[in-house]
Amino acid sequence: MTANRYGPPNWPPPPTYPPYQDHRPGVAPPAADRRPGPQHGTGEWRTIRERSATRRPARVRREDASPWNWLLLVPIVLPLIPGLYNRIEPTVFGIPFFYWGQLSFAFLASAILTFLHLKVR
Amino acid sequence: MSDKQVMQLAVFLAVFGAVTMLGFAAARWRRPDSIHSLEEWGLGGRAFGNWVTFFLLSGDVYTAYTFVAVPTLVYGVGAAGFFPVPFLVIVYPMLFVVLARFWSVCHVHGFVTPAEFVRSRFGSRGLGTIVAVLGIVATMPYIALQLIGMEAVFEVMGLPKGWPLTVAFAVLALYTFNAGLRGPALVSIIKDALVLWTVLAVIIIVSMTPGQWDVVFRVAQDKYATSPRTDDGLLLASQSQLNYVTLALGSAVALFLYPHTLTGVLAARNRGTLRRNLAALPLYTLTLGVLMLIGFAAVFDGTTAVGGNGNTVVPQWFAENTPPWTAGLAFAAIGVGAMVPAAIMSIAAANLFTRDLYRQYIRPHASAREETYVSKTVSLTVKFGALLVILLLNTQFAIDLQLIGGVLIMQTLPAVALGLYTNWFHRWALAGGIGAGLAVGLLMLYQVPKYAGDGRTVVREHLGGSAWPLSNLGIDSDASIYVGIVALAVNLLVAALLTPVLRGAGAADGHDHTREHDYVADEGDPTVRRMVEILDGEPVPDRPEQPVSLFTPVPRRPRDDEGVRTR
Numbered sequence: 080m081t082a083n084r085y086g087p088p089n090w091p092p093p094p095t096y097p098p099y100q101d102h103r104p105g106v107a108p109p110a111a112d113r114r115p116g117p118q119h120g121t122g123e124w125r126t127i128r129e130r131s132a133t134r135r136p137a138r139v140r141r142e143d144a145s146p147w148n149w150l151l152l153v154p155i156v157l158p159l160i161p162g163l164y165n166r167i168e169p170t171v172f173g174i175p176f177f178y179w180g181q182l183s184f185a186f187l188a189s190a191i192l193t194f195l196h197l198k199v200r
Numbered sequence: 201m202s203d204k205q206v207m208q209l210a211v212f213l214a215v216f217g218a219v220t221m222l223g224f225a226a227a228r229w230r231r232p233d234s235i236h237s238l239e240e241w242g243l244g245g246r247a248f249g250n251w252v253t254f255f256l257l258s259g260d261v262y263t264a265y266t267f268v269a270v271p272t273l274v275y276g277v278g279a280a281g282f283f284p285v286p287f288l289v290i291v292y293p294m295l296f297v298v299l300a301r302f303w304s305v306c307h308v309h310g311f312v313t314p315a316e317f318v319r320s321r322f323g324s325r326g327l328g329t330i331v332a333v334l335g336i337v338a339t340m341p342y343i344a345l346q347l348i349g350m351e352a353v354f355e356v357m358g359l360p361k362g363w364p365l366t367v368a369f370a371v372l373a374l375y376t377f378n379a380g381l382r383g384p385a386l387v388s389i390i391k392d393a394l395v396l397w398t399v400l401a402v403i404i405i406v407s408m409t410p411g412q413w414d415v416v417f418r419v420a421q422d423k424y425a426t427s428p429r430t431d432d433g434l435l436l437a438s439q440s441q442l443n444y445v446t447l448a449l450g451s452a453v454a455l456f457l458y459p460h461t462l463t464g465v466l467a468a469r470n471r472g473t474l475r476r477n478l479a480a481l482p483l484y485t486l487t488l489g490v491l492m493l494i495g496f497a498a499v500f501d502g503t504t505a506v507g508g509n510g511n512t513v514v515p516q517w518f519a520e521n522t523p524p525w526t527a528g529l530a531f532a533a534i535g536v537g538a539m540v541p542a543a544i545m546s547i548a549a550a551n552l553f554t555r556d557l558y559r560q561y562i563r564p565h566a567s568a569r570e571e572t573y574v575s576k577t578v579s580l581t582v583k584f585g586a587l588l589v590i591l592l593l594n595t596q597f598a599i600d601l602q603l604i605g606g607v608l609i610m611q612t613l614p615a616v617a618l619g620l621y622t623n624w625f626h627r628w629a630l631a632g633g634i635g636a637g638l639a640v641g642l643l644m645l646y647q648v649p650k651y652a653g654d655g656r657t658v659v660r661e662h663l664g665g666s667a668w669p670l671s672n673l674g675i676d677s678d679a680s681i682y683v684g685i686v687a688l689a690v691n692l693l694v695a696a697l698l699t700p701v702l703r704g705a706g707a708a709d710g711h712d713h714t715r716e717h718d719y720v721a722d723e724g725d726p727t728v729r730r731m732v733e734i735l736d737g738e739p740v741p742d743r744p745e746q747p748v749s750l751f752t753p754v755p756r757r758p759r760d761d762e763g764v765r766t767r
Contacts, residue, residue, distance in 0.1 A: 141621075154290065178489070181289070
């Protein structure tokens, strides 16, 4: 799994700073930092390198991803359900629904693809 | 030959002459400085705009064999033969996002074939070779199939079997040799005009029959009701539904993976061109849908096949029911519709051979000119090989091979299509998956018997079709399933299971030469190399940095490759 073999597009990552902390002895570190895993030598907070070793690699979001693309499933799935169109009635110009219904899916597919082409760049 | 046939032949020859001239003229159309590179000869300079891409893709997908064989299937079994309509509807939404990614990565890296992409993505020459060989093997019978469509037309016009087909293909081979992908792209415009007229003719003729479609379908229904078959009819029988759906899905997957489709796609100018075309092409399926209804019209008019060749039903219907000149145009539509995809397929197979076998194993340092020469020669060889198969062996052999070819090409899905999204799969796992899929697919195809027209008598024990009866599994049902889908499922399962096993065993991953951004790059993006710069396989030299002075602006000296062209 080498999503960032060349480094992600936003490399190097923005610097992260340790949160401000009270270092007086006897004061417990804030709850958010009491996480398991390798700790810095003083046991107060982890270094960036140690943290990135334990953290799962960030999920890279594809540049062409869009929730609108789920719409594509409609013209793919509908023609694959014969129960929807396996009937004679209603007929149009005497052509059974089985035939003109499936042909009309072509208009549906074309309309959805046109919409997506304009909507998602 | 009757008077009618003479008229049909005259119209056919006139169109054929125009097509020939256009094919040769195509070499001069948008003439590049040098056609001796695979980008120019094999991909038309990768610069086709909206219209040309539309004609190229429609010529590529809606082939003569489809126009001839599918209505014949509808004529024989009714609803079950209608599967190309859902197939050619779902294929475009399936490809809408995927093909744009494929276009981008191929443009950034200068790939001409899918096998080159696989080699680069998974860092494995062996895997690339497997994909290339599968592509070539699957494409060759497809070319032979186009000849079957043309042969049917010649038979109805009363021409003998051998020489007309040879002459037609020699002409096709010559202009493809000369003009490359530009030839079929231009010829396809004529083809689409002819198809449009043919469709209109069908609609007009049936509308003029008393009772129109209503009567046509009623007569067809009576025919199926009285036939001894149980799987025919105006609607799908319950046992045919699974096969109908899996066949549509499998055909859609296979169409995407066939090298000739991808060749047509790569010739588009930019991502927008491609996406606009994918949005428009479902409407072209309507023409195929109307032509399929000829199957019912042929039942109504009592058309019978000529000389026992089932594929002649469609041309024969035109010969009997339309004026001779319209029949001639319809025949020309089928003939030209055979030549366009045959040319693109031979170019695609030749590119696969050149880039993935010749360059990899025979002459790694071949120049662009040599590559083009090899490609041209191979495209000729492939076409004449197909011609010999049809003339010397029987046509059934080509149909059987095509059946196997569809199952073969589907097995490249994990590497090519899923490879566009992830490099998670291990290269050896993908190879193992392909091997398993092929083994299962071929075994299942071997088990399918061929039935006679009544749907019961077994004509041949093996390799009789792609519908594998589920009763082989011991399930008590008449249903059957498309072999390719099962083989693909096995392939995916093996690839997914082997990948963690191989990683665990410490097998090294291949080096992925692509980056995520390559998959979304578009024309004008700096990572997409300018067409002028792409010289096949030769690395593009980095431009030297301009000298920069902080104080005095230095006038920029024009580089050698800039400035006024002398030619």
